[in-house]
Amino acid sequence: MDVATPFIEVANAIVEAGGKDLNLCYQCATCTGSCPWGYVEPLNIRQLIHLAQLGLEGYESEDLWKCTTCGTCKTRCPRGVGIIDLVRSIRMMIGETGLIPLTLRSALGSVRGDGNPWNGSRVERNRWAGPLQVPIFDKARTEYLLYGCCMASYDVRSRKIVEAAVRVLRAAGVTFGVMGQGEECCAESVRKIGEESLFERVAGSNIELFKAQGVEKIIVLSPHCYDAFKNDYPALGGKFQVVHIVEKIASLLLLDKLRLERPVKAKVTYHDPCYLGRHNNLFDPPRMILSKIPGLEFEEMYRARELSLCCGGGGGRMWMETKFGQRFSDLRIPEALAVGANVLATSCPYCVNMLQDSRLNLNKEEAIEVKDLTELVAESLV
């Protein structure tokens, strides 16, 4: 057995870096027992926290980078410990020593240089808007800024989601525009990686740009952008009315501004994205929307709503390689199939991407499709 001597200065430094709840943890182990890594290769977050409480070596282990910030432990923690903030602050400390995994360094470099994590060129940003004739945001003519996420600009699959969103919003008479090339990544995941200064710089630049253009209302397609704009930007002076496309569609349906009349023949189940559900409590609107699509049959999976299983793409994991056998999304496809679904719907471009990959890797193309909720809504437009 090892002998250890507590190094309280390290513990205090973690608290200073934003992990203010570190000392509240009473080691009940709810976090480890709730963590989705438990399904593949358990991550002992409880022990990580205790090591950090005593400033002992081990808190900075590779495990630290496994956390997808899905929020399952955080929402269940009986002591109300902001476990994600804790992970963030430990990562921040590690980041200062330069010990960040290689793939993350590349993504961060891309955000730093090109305003997106995908090593995409700046000129590609929002280029999708051209063919769709979506105008540049102009506060005199467009009510909303449509923020498509880096995904819409640099990922082919995600472009279909933004196309669907454009169709749906137009059908309901919503006026919107895009920001063009000046906008940058929302930097939500950058913050979760612990790169606080880069986050502040990128977010600050977005806030300045949005303010200069007179943006008041923003529609987002990604729950990650949603979380950043809604929960992180206000502290930096960016206070905008942010709605996720799912919220917007739900309210358009309630106001009878959108009619879904074309039947969609499918048996659908819904995967709650972490950042829409657990992080922002939007559990009901997606289900309400699905209930309004004619012809559609809906079945819940066991891990629904608060119990939802993370796709594995949050907290910077989107840019890291996850070994076969450790991908949460690989568990989600059979779970959806088990309830008899032939469409697995969700409302997050990260989730769509991860689940789509698993669908292909598991050779289930024939059995099930992965769709964004917005796409199903667009299909139901007459």
Add this chain to the structure above:
Amino acid sequence: MASKIGVYVCHCGMNIAGTVDVPAVIEAAKAMPRVALSKEYKFACSDPGQEMIKQDIKAHGLDAIVVAACSPLMHEKTFRRAVEAAGLNPFLLSIANIREQGSWVTEDPAKATEKAKAIVAGAVFRAARQEPLEMRSVEIHRAALVVGGGIAGIQAALDLADSGIPTTLVERQPSIGGYMAMFDKTFPTLDCSACILTPKMTAVGQHENIKLMAYSEVESVSGFVGNFQVRIRRKAAYVDHTKCNGCGMCMEKCPYKAPSEFDQGLSQRRAIYVPFAQAVPNKPVIDPATCVRFKGKKCKTCIKFCEPGAIDFEQKDSVEEVTVGSIVVATGFQPMDAKKIPQLAYGRHPEVYTALEFERLNNAAGPTQGKILTKDGRVPQSVAILNCTGSRDTNYHEYCSRVCCMYALKYAHLIKEKLHEATVFDFYIDMRCFGKGYEEFYRRLQDEGVRFIRGKAAQVFGGKEYKAIANAAGFIDGLEDHQLVVQAEDSLLGKLIRVPVDMVVLTPAVEARADADEVGRKFLVSRGADGFFLEQHPKLAPVSTTNDGVYIAGACQGPKDIPDSVAQGSAAAGKALGLIARREVEVEGTTASVVDELCSGCKCCLTLCAYNAISFDADRHRSSINEVLCKGCGTCVASCPSSAIKAKHFTDEQIFAEIEGLMSM
């Protein structure tokens, strides 16, 4: 107006002097108008401290006193007595609260000192304008009311009645007994719960000094300490209990059923029922939600079989009024709804039980005659007990429910006793076994082979669900569809563990009753942040409340086990009895009165008075206040549009003077 004011600033050890510069306050006070002397003292409330004040009053002819110390709730009475002993009217004292409102809440010593000076100045300015008032005494009605017929209320009622006090015991349910009547055994002695409770229930039913009003609720309370008027609504039972001989034929023959509340829905009772066999009173009631006659149908079964002709569908709720000197509120708790924690699968999987369900399942008089069986009749080979279901959890209840560790051990024992082969797992965070004989019981259960797993159960899966979601790595050999999988980290091993079991028992938090707010308002008892009724002092007045003459006992004040509930029942009875034994009680002189010539007769004040102290003279078209009933709360004073009501000791002049004093520093 007073012209020789004595100011005394208390150090309260370091409580005040640790933050406030007391000598500086003394100096400032000396310069305040009409201050004749200003002194400091380490503990002003001590005997020598009081003696100093008394002697100063006599020696210097002081005509008003300011004590700058703790809250008036703590020591106003102490200093009033001291002032009175020196021949001064006690209402010529003013307390400057520089502890709770000063040193304890102001970190910066300089600011705390400035604040203390201002508070003292306010008290000095006010003291100069205070007037002598008289205390009044009121006769105490020699009778008591106990609300709630659980073990705490039963104990309180018996203690009062045994002392010769006519006592009314009100219980909402058709029978007294509360939760204790549902339990099988009690920890750690393993006494049969019913066997020790039913003699007390019977004693209540037969006691010549107890008027038992079951199936009744307190509707309203008026009056004040010593003289409470309580209106009690007796719900229509649709059975004339004076005629009913309790033969039970009606219940045997009634064709309509509903889930038994007493058995937690695990069995059925009839539309006409007594909750359980040993009920007191042992007379049935008809539940109008289940009886088809209330839905316009013509069933006459119970009428036909009732020999004494006690069934009475014409019966209506009746309201009785009783006058009592003191009240014991013992309204108990409720278990938290375990469905609020979705990951524990309660309500989604039939083999996940709440503690109360398990109590009934294990009870010889319960739905399975005490056999521990799954819903489909199998004998469980393994059971998991999950501690801290919603307790010690900021998402639900931050406090510890205090009983769950112990009854979890009790369940483990009962399971091992009945099913020798069964494996019992207890998932815990910390075992809290603090009572007499509790730690010994824990050791005994370890000896009996219970498997203790240190780690809060994070998730419960149904066997079928689990198979659908687990990948190859999570495969559990031999797991059957009807089983459950409990997942937790064993924090002592640092390993994630999954335990397949046949049955899961949850330990839902003890929480304040859903209607605690309404009940609290009826009895003017306030509630703490945790929702439970608030005692007057957490250490020194645990069963008293801020409403004189109203006491609290049992789990309505906070989670409690049976011994603590019984102790509090007796304590509350003792306090109630002590009050009644005084025969009369002194009432504050700080009442309100109407200035006749200013009253316009608008009646605004009438409806606002919570104590029914204001009456209206229609002939003279004026309101008047009964000073015996008035508690001096000031509501009418503030509401009177003509400023015709004055509050003694809180006159406009006094309050403005206090403000002037506060602003002068």
